[in-house]
Amino acid sequence: MSKRFINGSDFAAMVLLGAEYLQRNAERVNALNVFPVPDGDTGTNMNLTMTSGVRELRSKPSDHIGKAAEALSKGLLMGARGNSGVILSQLFRGFSRSLASLEEAGATKVAAALQHGVDLAYKAVVKPVEGTILTVAKEAAKHAVQYARRTNDVVELMQEVHQKAHEALQRTPDLLPVLKQVGVVDSGGQGLVFIYEGFVHSLTGMEGGGYRDSYSMQTEAATPEEVTAPSAAPALRKHEPLSAQSRLSTEAIEFLYDMEFFINRKLGGPKLAFFNESAYKKALEKDGDSILVIAEEDIIKVHVHSRKPGDVLNLSLPYGELTDIHILNMREQHRDLLEHELSDVSTADYSAAELLAGQSVQVTPPGQVFERAPYGIIAVAMGEGIADIFLENDVDTVLSGGQTMNPSTEDFVKAIEALSAEHIYILPNNGNIILAAEQAAELSERNVTVIPTRTVPQGLAAVLAFKEEETAERNSAWMKSAAEQVVSGQVTKAVRDTSIEGVDIREGDFIGIKEKTIVVSDPSLAGACRGLIGSMMENGGDLLTVLTGEEADSAETASLCEWIAEQYPELELEVQKGGQPLYPYLFAVE
Template sequence: MRPAAAKVTSVLDGQLWRQMMASGAKALELKKHEVDALNVFPVPDGDTGTNMYLTIQSAARDAEKITGKSIGEVAAAASMGSLMGARGNSGVILSQLLRGIAKGLEGLNTANALQVAQALQAGVDTAYKAVMKPVEGTILTVSKETARAALAMAKSGGSLLETLQEAEQKGLKSLAKTPEMLPVLKQAGVVDAGGQGFLVILGGWIAVLTGETSISDTMSETESSLKPNVEGSTATRQEFMQIENLDYPYCTEFLVKGTDLRVEQMKQDLLDRGDCLLVVGTSEVVKIHVHVKNPGKILDYAIQWGSLHQVQIHNMLEQNENMAHAMKENETTEDLQTDTKIEHQGQPLKEFGVVAVAMGQGIADVFISLGADEVVFGGQTMNPSTEDLAEAVRKVPARQVFILPNNGNIIMAARQVKDVVQEREVHVISSKSIPQGISALLSFNSEGEAETNIKNMERGLSSVRSGEVTYAVRDSQYGDLTISDGDILGLIEDVIVSTGKSLYEVAQSTLDKMEWKTHDLVTIFYGEDTKLEEVERLQDWLREENPSIEVEVHPGRQPLYYYIFGVE
């Protein structure tokens, strides 16, 4: 338990919640890579910490825009910010926790310990309802135990600080038990990443109440292990915002598209240019997020590498004049969206449109050629946010828009688009892979009825099996497979089925386990790091083994994955 500050507040108001949101975001910023490392599978796509950080950062940014002291108003703003910024399943669940907390605090100017505990419970209830098949041993379990402990402490007369400290302690115990609830965690030797991230945020909240100010000293003691100690602390909001916002007031986000983009070099070049740097992507598409003094210098640097897209610059010091004005602006914006965005400057509307998610220009080109209106670049390690998807939907000149997430970790964020885009009817097709997305799009009929299209596209998902070939990022044991760092891995529907040292042999084994010879078509997307001679060798083997089966080969140019297979 942390020592309490000399003066402990008995109630939570909007100003304090803003501080806590900023502190939680800062705490996770420092620990996000450690949370990322808690990946169950030894494949290069661990991004839970990054997704949760970007989600809570968006919540803190929107909370900061509210000038009033009402806890209900600030919590509502944070909730909307997290909704728009939610990325990945972990980020979406976090946004739902904050959404439920906001509901619990709705209409309140201040909240006491019991009301805060009840709001935490409302957050847990909301998060469980948002997940179609809740799984215990995850962030859901950890947040449930924290809320239960908070309620018990508050009902026994505990202070606000004591209530959250007790919640954290019970949460840590719950986190340590997650490997016993999910055997896959125990086998991988990790605790649940989402639960760990949530407790890091909670630690940041508590640090504000205790008055601790040295986040770098205390957070360095945090260990992500089977018995983690998330004793995090952070600077107060005044200190955090003074350091970050006055020195680097412009939040700058954009995509760079080009050829031979060097992610690590770009990251090193930008390290000393600002704060909160995030550089992720591939040799063709890179996403950059950074807080800077002069956005123009960053854009001038980036344009040397390629073309700039989806440029967003926010002045973090700018605040709304008052809440009433903000609400009026929102109402006006909604009216304009209905009256002008839906018309697309006089462009005639069609009935249906399609937004697809893809990482790799080659894969994106295939979706466009099959009729997708917009492609959002994203996938492993680069999950697009709900806001990214919503922006793409709004660009489509159609009354109804189908979203193809094409990744299991993007589906929940896509479903939230329905809550933020009112001027379109949005349908999310639950495609979990690129082959599924293509199969669904091939089942789409622009002249058909919406319900018929939904049924046909969902049915199309079941007609294709998806496989992938990538590499291991650490030593691991998965079932009967002993995996070494750097091994080639074959997966079918996200399950590791083959491992070895030879790309060619693992690709063969994976296709055989997909029973490709019993199907009519094999589709291969090869990645940016796959040599053409390897592709031709695999293609020759397929034709020699069964020349009657059609084989399609495309340069997907995707990162991380040497091959993406589809058999149908």
């Protein structure tokens, strides 16, 4: 099959099939969409743009390729949607201008028209970005211009264009780091390749069959579902329904270190921090993705892509000894491909010994210096729920402890040394623990500030006042003042008969403690809670937080909330699972 010239009808047939391929694969293209905004609508937008082009082309059928291309161009411009749609319209606007006066076009003219389209598109876009549909179109057109010198067969030329576009598409992740991070090719570029594929199959008469197979490789990782095409049924793959977008926030953070290691709990010494898998994962998520944590008895396997491998290791140290550590710089491959930025760094696979030799691990790739994080926060807490809340709000390490089990000065020192941070805050969250924390701060040569929080609610208020971008002095001041503005309350069971500050207490009664003072003693938990909350609300408040303990039951909590809503209709109420022992409820009024 060869063709020396294509006319308006040939062109229309090409466009129709191109549009059809695009339409069938619109969802696949959507799934790839992570740039410039990961909103998953590139396929939809390109398809709607193309549909408008086809409508116009159909309404003005012509054997004159200039006229046919002009109709398509007009339709595309009218229907252009989304960035890729707009760029598509510009590509064909240039294409049609170049062919405007021609009845039919040979290989040289088609190649020149493709190039003209690329030129116009680059001019039209305010900030052209490489690794997108622009690059795919550009490389394909450039190749077309060169190849047209060797052939006068339009079919062969379009096959080359399609092949080159396909190759350029595969390289988009090397040019646009956000694509690499998520593991996808560019969505708009993929859309264009589908269109070119339609062009080729229309010219060769090979419609439909098997066309999708050439794409299964590059898109399989990111395809949420097989959308169409019964032709691909035998090759149908079942994938985790994870779209490219869901793995990415708009700010394209490059988690370039691929890390894998084990945490061995048996080799960790006697005073290990308790391991809460979900909290640990959350801590990793702060600065990483592709996270996999498999905890089996005493061995925890960890896989993560992170920007700060040192932080990941330090974060893991309190849980045990780290073994079999592998770290790989994923950006290297990409860097090697960028001709102008060749670097001679060979391998980034560090041995465990090298990593653990220093107090903190600092990997310095060329041109970029990794520094210690400005801040680290250590908090003391009992209860998984409370630990989770702390960990997801900027706290790096949670030491297990509370009324009955206090972390030692040494525990604090270890936690401090494990953190790679310029300035470290400690939130003791218990009056009896402040001293040990302060001693540790004195012993350590690092910058450590103890925010003397006496209760968990005070600690929570303090972390929420913390701001990564602020100075240490301001953070200290804000955290302290935030802690002071909270009224804390806790309910627990009395262990003996006594009388304190005029409150008669019987063993087994529930006592309500506001700050350091017992304000109520009542045989029922509900009574103690109500009395305590009443006392806490004496000076008003906007927000009441309830942290439910191990011993709190949900019916009790529900009826307590009902009472609160009735008693204080203006008050915002937030109930969280704290999971703390001994104290069925902790309260905070702000």
